[in-house]
Amino acid sequence: MLQVSIYRYNPETDTAPYMQEFQVDTQGRDLMVLNVMEMLKEQDSSLAYRRSCREGVCGSDGMNMNGKNGLTCVTALSEVVKDNKLVLRPLPGLPVVRDLVVDMSIFYKQYERIQPYLLNDTPAPAIERLQSPEDRDKLDGLYECILCACCSTACPSFWWNPDKFVGPSGLLQAYRFLADSRDTATKERLSELDDPFAVFRCRGIMNCVAVCPKGLNPTRAIGKIRELLLANAT
């Protein structure tokens, strides 16, 4: 029997959050954590969590599993369970709506802040804008972000300044547009980020890289933005 301990909080009935203990018979199968949660929900239908694609591409089910952020649908028990125990908590640092569901508003706000869309002030041609494969390659490792917030909610700098520090996810996206040969707004984008907090609060702790379920590297992108900012300043 797998021992599962889950963070519970329903603001309508609970004055404070608590941990609920469950026992799950996995029949020795190496299930995904999401499968285990579905089994628990059959025992207690009031358990709340988000999920959609169940294949690691939609970013709904970022969660803290035995202390590490990740997606429940692509995390096998064998990767996280220690001593037959699994502790599930909501992503750290964001307000809890209910149980494992967090309020992501501030995370989305930081995303919107970096103007996450292509800006190009030249008239569009009748066909596509051309881009060399080499230039397109520069977007690999950037555009694949699924906005799961695993990184930003593992980042101490984001915990302390979620309103001023854009955070690893937002900065990765900022760099995705800075790096796009089709974007003409580099100057404006950089000046938007040029304050002591937006980028420079990153302390290079690399928690973000360690947890990203898509294997992306926000720290490197942040380093590139810093370089651009410094080059721009001189």
Next chain:
Amino acid sequence: MSTMRSLTFDAIIIGGGGAGLRAGLELSQSGKKTAVLSKVFPTRSHTVSAQGGITCAIASADPNDDWRWHMYDTVKGGDYIADQDAAEYMCTEGPKAVFELEHMGLPFSRFDNGRIYQRPFGGQSKDFGKGGQAARTCAAADRTGHALLHTLYQANLKNGTVFLDEWYAIDLVKNANGDIVGVIALCIETGETVVVKSKATVLATGGAGRIYASTTNALINTGDGIGMALRAGLPVQDMEMWQFHPTGIHGAGVLVTEGCRGEGGYLVNKDGERFMERYAPNAKDLAGRDVVARSMVLEILEGRGCGENGDHVFLKLDHLGEEVLNKRLPGISELSKTFAHVDPTNAPIPVVPTCHYMMGGIATNVHGQAIAQNEDGSDRIVNGLYAVGEVACVSVHGANRLGGNSLLDLVVFGRAAGKYIESALNEGVEYLEPTQSDIDAALVRLNRWNESESGESVPELKRELQQIMQNSFGVFRQEDKMEEGVKQLSDLRERIAKAGLSDKSQVFNTARIEALELDNLMEVAEATAIAALTRKESRGAHSRYDFPDRDDENWLKHSLFFPNEKRVGKRDVNFAPKTVERFEPKIRTY
């Protein structure tokens, strides 16, 4: 209920997948007060899972490519019940819609000359089937849906679309004249129920693959739009037509794209034989999906399946080499390792045909206007209601969709509906305000669940429903099995009507959402079952042991399922494209 809040928009779009976001973009660009309402944050919609690409004759891989060839393939792929005016519209407007996506920033893969990368997909040909395999599917590696959905969401942010994220649409509001004038919706975070009023209600709720036990679809694909339409008394079209994708990962149901075969992968049986050469000597592994899926099932039934239970076949990719796999199919390698514990660079992936796509849906014209039927069998436009994307049946896919044609359908018809609604609103439309009793009628279902005492649980009933569909309405079908299935479903409907919701809390109550979704799964399953039983022929994805041949005399028609009488009628297929000669039905071979 008199305290219920109401919101009013020029247009309300229910669904934030590719189709809904494209329609929303068009409307917010036109300055209309537009809201996109979605039960998940938009980028978590199922479109994000699309892998292989968007098929369109942009003449990049082949400068001589021609939209007419694409149209021919589409009509043939649909086994001749695709509407030819709609297929024509999609294939001609397609390039514009794809270039717009690129201009918005979609990170397409590229050829050396800088143009958009295109790969071969199933059922594609040059020169009306005479010029060999075409490469017409525009791709962003194998993450095209992700790239497309995020790009469209971003474009909507840029244009100030209003988003009602994590709101659940329950039922349509119909006025005394039968016009659709809005929707009842529930804010998941607070539990508040509101009436959203609008002169244009757009259903963009996607598919319903979760009616089957094994599916490539997301957990949220529960056919809510179909359920809402049926409960409003509207008919749905071609619901028997479900696509089973040849390459779902055995056991998990997770998809690996047809692009794998487009890039040169192929299927083998337990003897290592490339069996598609026998079934489709020309197109081989790139024949229509229905053809490949049936061939696989036959291999398995005839004892040539792989694995201990002989219940799957293998998709071989290792000969493509690490570079192609990393560059063109990186997501596939990831999924295969996670869900099949197989690294495709050195071992084949176990695959099996898996429920994938709903060709049927709410009948519409090319403007996205929902269509019902008059007594005399002529089309009747349903005022105020539109449908786009997988929930709609415009019908460009007929009895079998070609790979990459769904994403094109989303953006072409999302855009078309947006444009049409804009002009309709500009000309001025007036519908009767809904009365309190019109609104109450749309609240019946929610109230039923909220007042339920005890009863059978939702997950158990859902599992039974999925099993019935899997057993009786799969790749091959036959009368007695289907009759049994229809009977089981009707029993299940009675049990669902008495099922209980034990959690009545307000804040983020996902048990309530799953209960409401179960009602919709039930509606979709029943429409599918009865339509499948009624269509006594084999066409496209609908394949019957007892009626193995296509019957053009009786069934070169759309089926229309009418919910009140649970009756199946017929509707004419459009054979009148505007700028090309019609394509006459021919025997379909690959």
